[in-house]
Amino acid sequence: MNELMTPAHTLSELLLLGNARTVSDWIESLTPSETARAISRLSETERTLLFNLLSPEDAAEIIEEISDTQAADLVEEMTSERAAAIIKEMPSDHQADLLSEMDEETRQAILSKMHRREAKEARILMDYKKDCAGGLMVGEFLAFKTNATIQNVLDDLQENRGEYVNYSVQYFYVVDRDRKLVGVVRINDLLFPARKTLLKDIMLSNPLSVSDQATLRDLHEFFEQHHFFGVPVVDDKQRLVGVVHPAAIEEAVSKQKTRAFLKVSGIIGGEEFRTMPLLSRSGRRLSWLSLNIVLNIMAASVIAMYQDTLAAVIALAVFLPMVSDMSGCSGNQAVAVSMRELALGLVRPGELLWVLFKELKVGIINGLVLGLLLSFVAIIWKGNLWLGLVVGGALAANTLVSVMLGGMLPLILKRLKLDPALVSSPLLTTVTDMCGFFFVLSFATILMPKLGGI
Amino acid sequence: MNELMTPAHTLSELLLLGNARTVSDWIESLTPSETARAISRLSETERTLLFNLLSPEDAAEIIEEISDTQAADLVEEMTSERAAAIIKEMPSDHQADLLSEMDEETRQAILSKMHRREAKEARILMDYKKDCAGGLMVGEFLAFKTNATIQNVLDDLQENRGEYVNYSVQYFYVVDRDRKLVGVVRINDLLFPARKTLLKDIMLSNPLSVSDQATLRDLHEFFEQHHFFGVPVVDDKQRLVGVVHPAAIEEAVSKQKTRAFLKVSGIIGGEEFRTMPLLSRSGRRLSWLSLNIVLNIMAASVIAMYQDTLAAVIALAVFLPMVSDMSGCSGNQAVAVSMRELALGLVRPGELLWVLFKELKVGIINGLVLGLLLSFVAIIWKGNLWLGLVVGGALAANTLVSVMLGGMLPLILKRLKLDPALVSSPLLTTVTDMCGFFFVLSFATILMPKLGGI
Numbered sequence: 001m002n003e004l005m006t007p008a009h010t011l012s013e014l015l016l017l018g019n020a021r022t023v024s025d026w027i028e029s030l031t032p033s034e035t036a037r038a039i040s041r042l043s044e045t046e047r048t049l050l051f052n053l054l055s056p057e058d059a060a061e062i063i064e065e066i067s068d069t070q071a072a073d074l075v076e077e078m079t080s081e082r083a084a085a086i087i088k089e090m091p092s093d094h095q096a097d098l099l100s101e102m103d104e105e106t107r108q109a110i111l112s113k114m115h116r117r118e119a120k121e122a123r124i125l126m127d128y129k130k131d132c133a134g135g136l137m138v139g140e141f142l143a144f145k146t147n148a149t150i151q152n153v154l155d156d157l158q159e160n161r162g163e164y165v166n167y168s169v170q171y172f173y174v175v176d177r178d179r180k181l182v183g184v185v186r187i188n189d190l191l192f193p194a195r196k197t198l199l200k201d202i203m204l205s206n207p208l209s210v211s212d213q214a215t216l217r218d219l220h221e222f223f224e225q226h227h228f229f230g231v232p233v234v235d236d237k238q239r240l241v242g243v244v245h246p247a248a249i250e251e252a253v254s255k256q257k258t259r260a261f262l263k264v265s266g267i268i269g270g271e272e273f274r275t276m277p278l279l280s281r282s283g284r285r286l287s288w289l290s291l292n293i294v295l296n297i298m299a300a301s302v303i304a305m306y307q308d309t310l311a312a313v314i315a316l317a318v319f320l321p322m323v324s325d326m327s328g329c330s331g332n333q334a335v336a337v338s339m340r341e342l343a344l345g346l347v348r349p350g351e352l353l354w355v356l357f358k359e360l361k362v363g364i365i366n367g368l369v370l371g372l373l374l375s376f377v378a379i380i381w382k383g384n385l386w387l388g389l390v391v392g393g394a395l396a397a398n399t400l401v402s403v404m405l406g407g408m409l410p411l412i413l414k415r416l417k418l419d420p421a422l423v424s425s426p427l428l429t430t431v432t433d434m435c436g437f438f439f440v441l442s443f444a445t446i447l448m449p450k451l452g453g454i
Numbered sequence: 455m456n457e458l459m460t461p462a463h464t465l466s467e468l469l470l471l472g473n474a475r476t477v478s479d480w481i482e483s484l485t486p487s488e489t490a491r492a493i494s495r496l497s498e499t500e501r502t503l504l505f506n507l508l509s510p511e512d513a514a515e516i517i518e519e520i521s522d523t524q525a526a527d528l529v530e531e532m533t534s535e536r537a538a539a540i541i542k543e544m545p546s547d548h549q550a551d552l553l554s555e556m557d558e559e560t561r562q563a564i565l566s567k568m569h570r571r572e573a574k575e576a577r578i579l580m581d582y583k584k585d586c587a588g589g590l591m592v593g594e595f596l597a598f599k600t601n602a603t604i605q606n607v608l609d610d611l612q613e614n615r616g617e618y619v620n621y622s623v624q625y626f627y628v629v630d631r632d633r634k635l636v637g638v639v640r641i642n643d644l645l646f647p648a649r650k651t652l653l654k655d656i657m658l659s660n661p662l663s664v665s666d667q668a669t670l671r672d673l674h675e676f677f678e679q680h681h682f683f684g685v686p687v688v689d690d691k692q693r694l695v696g697v698v699h700p701a702a703i704e705e706a707v708s709k710q711k712t713r714a715f716l717k718v719s720g721i722i723g724g725e726e727f728r729t730m731p732l733l734s735r736s737g738r739r740l741s742w743l744s745l746n747i748v749l750n751i752m753a754a755s756v757i758a759m760y761q762d763t764l765a766a767v768i769a770l771a772v773f774l775p776m777v778s779d780m781s782g783c784s785g786n787q788a789v790a791v792s793m794r795e796l797a798l799g800l801v802r803p804g805e806l807l808w809v810l811f812k813e814l815k816v817g818i819i820n821g822l823v824l825g826l827l828l829s830f831v832a833i834i835w836k837g838n839l840w841l842g843l844v845v846g847g848a849l850a851a852n853t854l855v856s857v858m859l860g861g862m863l864p865l866i867l868k869r870l871k872l873d874p875a876l877v878s879s880p881l882l883t884t885v886t887d888m889c890g891f892f893f894v895l896s897f898a899t900i901l902m903p904k905l906g907g908i
Contacts, residue, residue, distance in 0.1 A: 031675045031679070031799070032675050032678040032679055032799075033675060033798055033799025033800070034799065036798065036799065036800055037799060037800050037801070037802075040800060065678055065679065067798065154645055154646070157642060157645065158646065170624075170683075187641050187642060188611060188641060190645060191608055191611065191644060191645070192608070192612065221485045221486050221487060223701070224486040224519055225485070225486055225519065229624075229683070246701040247677070247700040247701045247704050250701050250704030250705050250707075250708055251704050253704075253708050254704055254707050254708040254711060257708060257711040257712060257715065258711060258794065260715070261711065261714070261715050261718070261790065261794075262790050262794065264715070264718075264719075265718075265786045265787060265789065265790030266783055266786055266787045266790070267787055267790050267791060271794065272791050272794075273791075273795065273800065274791065274795065274800075274801070274808075274809065274812040274813075275800075278815050278816065278819070279819075281816055282815075282816045282819045282820055285784070285787050285816065285820060286820055286823055286824075288783075288787070289780065289783055289784060289787075289820065289824060290823075290824075290827065292779075292780060292783050293776075293780060293824065293827055293828065293831075296775070296776045296779055296780060297776070297831060299775070299776075300772045300773070300775060300776050301772075303771055303772045303775075304769075304772045304835075307768050307769070307771075307772075310768055310771050311765065311768045314761050314764055314765045314768075315758075315761070317757055317761075317764050317771045317774070318754045318755075318757045318758045318761075319754070320771070320774075320775065321750070321753070321754060321757070321774060321775050321778060321887065321891075322747075322750045322751070322753075322754050324775060325746075325750055325883070325887070326743065326746060326747060326750060329720055329742075329743060329746050330739070330743060332719045332720055333719060333720045333721055333739050333742070333743075335719065336715065336716050336719030336720070336721050337721060337726050337727075337728065340712065340715075340716065340725065340726075341727065341728065344487055344490065344521065345485070345486075345487025345488065345490065345491060346487065346490055346491050346494060346727060346728075346729075347491070347728070348491075354728075355728065358728040361732050361736075362732065362735055362736045362739065365732070365733075365736045366736055366739060366740055366743065369740055369744075370740075370743060370744075370747065373744065373747055374747065377747075377751060381758075429779070433775065433779070437775075
């Protein structure tokens with residue numbers, strides 16, 4: 001495929017021909033990311049054309065392949081009847097994810113066009129927080145009463161073959177009259193016993209289950225400990241409400257990491273795609289940058305306080321950004337290690353002293369090495385040993401401050417219920433800038449008589 | 455649990471009692487992250503004590519729960535006999551992952567102590583790159599010949615119940631005499647037909663499969679398109695060699711994101727845990743930082759070139775780090791968006807102009823807004839309109855350069871087969887520092903007569 005004939009171009013041309021079959025067959029042949037890319041590059045008119053052309057089933061399949069943010073934007077452009085028809089074709093967890101990405105008004109309009117029962121189910125799933133068992137479970141599972149026989153199960157399987165094909169049937173859950181979970185039967189348990197055997201006689205009683213409020217972390221640990229294909233989710237009355245699959249958990253963990261990465265890089269409030277409107281992209285980035293300008297002013301004010309020293313030894317200006325940048329990098333390394341260890345549960349937010357002690361040692365070694373390197377540079381450049389002492393000493397001291405702070409910050413922020421991904425880096429940079437400028441300029445002020453000749 | 459009585463303390467005390475049962479029961483009661491944390495905090499002597507006490511089965515279970523890097527360090531401390539006995543108890547993909555984390559000598563010593571057949575299988579898996587289908591598949595699957603009957607399958611299931619309990623049996627694969635994959639039978643296909651039915655009569659022929667060389671990206675797309683419990687992996691002769699499960703793919707994607715995040719933060723060469731030896735932690739961080747010092751010198755040399763201007767208008771020194779830091783942040787936002795779009799396949803490495811155009815517009819708007827803000831700050835502080843023009847203009851120009859470069863860098867690096875996570879940020883910072891210093895100081899040099907009074 002050449003650079004000029006992208007999937008989006010081909011799709012535009014196919015749309016003009018207006019044959020639903022050709023379009024959906026062609027989209028079927030693309031990988032999910034090609035689909036997402038092609039659709040994101042269409043104009044709004046072309047997208048409307050496309051989704052009016054496709055059957056709700058085909059449309060639902062495409063929408064499931066692209067990211068929630070993109071999908072929500074897409075569905076918001078449709079009429080609510082059309083959107084409801086498409087959403088009906090999706091599994092319940094995807095329905096809830098997609099609907100919860102939309103604004104309140106559109107969501108309610110779509111829900112009002114869905115069947116009452118489906119809308120109710122979607123509302124229940126949406127009421128759960130996204131990253132708890134209730135938000136991650138699917139509503140598609142097979143549950144039977146305790147007095148059902150193997151034959152009943154087989155009949156049901158045979159009868160609903162078409163529908164169940166999309167389910168992830170691994171386990172059959174057994175519930176009592178109040179829909180409380182009492183047992184589980186694996187599909188291969190059905191292979192051997194006589195067909196009139198009651199499920200309650202072959203089921204595993206008191207099966208493991210998770211609460212609908214279980215966190216993503218709990219669920220991740222659960223599947224690390226137990227290699228199950230799914231775990232039943234129960235509400236506070238022990239009633240079976242859904243099933244969580246391990247792939248859904250891994251996917252949610254992976255998405256969480258992406259969000260953390262974007263936040264660390266200053267993209268807040270969710271994802272940004274270049275196909276979004278210019279002003280919204282620009283505005284979202286600015287909201288972050290304008291906070292940064294305030295933090296920068298605070299840091300730079302340290303330089304303003306020492307203008308006389310700087311005017312006397314102008315060579316220091318060359319080293320100011322070096323000292324602050326280098327220590328910022330050292331501190332960010334410590335932040336990354338702490339965030340990683342927190343995520344893995346290898347360190348707890350309360351263990352500040354342990355982290356401090358571990359980073360102190362790294363800080364001393366790395367501070368000395370980097371400080372020596374920088375003082376070497378300064379001495380070679382200006383031939384003044386004292387200048388080397390000032391900038392090398394400042395870098396050593398600031399590296400130590402920075403790694404200790406960087407190591408502890410994520411733990412402190414976690415304890416304060418703040419988001420380490422969002423807050424660690426700008427806070428660290430501001431403090432290491434301030435300290436870096438302060439160390440260089442105050443050391444220089446003290447040693448001013450020795451630096452006079454530069 | 456109070457701060458002082460951590461799981462590691464409890465574990466140390468239990469070890470002194472020396473009762474294998476008590477120790478393994480207690481570990482069983484911990485979550486995987488508590489286990490990992492407790493073990494990482496033991497001394498080397500205590501760890502040796504622990505793993506000599508536990509049965510190989512229990513030891514294998516613990517080792518599977520902790521991260522590969524940690525696990526490899528742990529196993530390297532053992533005798534190779536003991537290590538081989540424990541590794542034998544693990545599923546084949548975990549064996550290969552763990553062995554490939556070790557140094558060559560230890561690995562060969564352990565392999566030589568394993569059964570010849572097992573060692574051979576582990577070697578085959580290790581020969582695959584970690585992030586391709588061959589490296590992500592498991593060797594545990596059930597394959598039958600075309601002329602097998604349903605009864606044969608059921609007999610086999612009944613007979614090997616104990617062993618298969620740990621397999622993830624969803625599908626039965628059907629192979630011909632050369633072990634070429636010819637069909638697949640789902641477990642519920644066995645429920646209904648007569649028991650003497652041949653597999654070849656109920657199997658789905660020409661099932662979907664992936665090559666053992668398929669990349670993580672291919673596999674991720676495969677499972678986004680097909681909601682399967684697993685996909686068979688075939689070699690270049692179409693022989694069935696393993697099965698890949700979707701959770702393994704999601705986990706690998708998630709791990710890849712972690713590595714990218716650590717690299718962006720300057721932790722290279724894999725993970726760092728604070729329980730690793732001090733000098734190795736310190737050295738790995740330094741290897742990154744000492745590259746950074748060179749880049750910093752390059753950037754700072756721009757300031758050195760303009761020392762006269764700076765000496766004449768010392769207030770500029772306050773704005774130098776502000777301009778470079780702010781533009782660095784803007785550029786990093788663009789880097790993050792590009793890395794995200796590349797990962798999702800929404801942009802291709804060749805589409806430089808498209809990205810440039812999109813970022814140009816954001817750069818102009820954000821550059822103007824931030825430039826105005828900063829010039830405002832300068833004018834209020836020093837009451838000199840021209841100083842405002844210099845620093846505001848420099849920030850606007852540098853923001854534009856930075857977002858355009860930041861947006862394109864990941865695409866360019868990807869094209870050059872360099873790792874965007876590793877290289878984007880330091881390269882961007884160096885360039886935006888250099889340009890930032892240059893814009894401020896060269897604008898100031900031009901407008902020097904107007905700035906004289908500050």
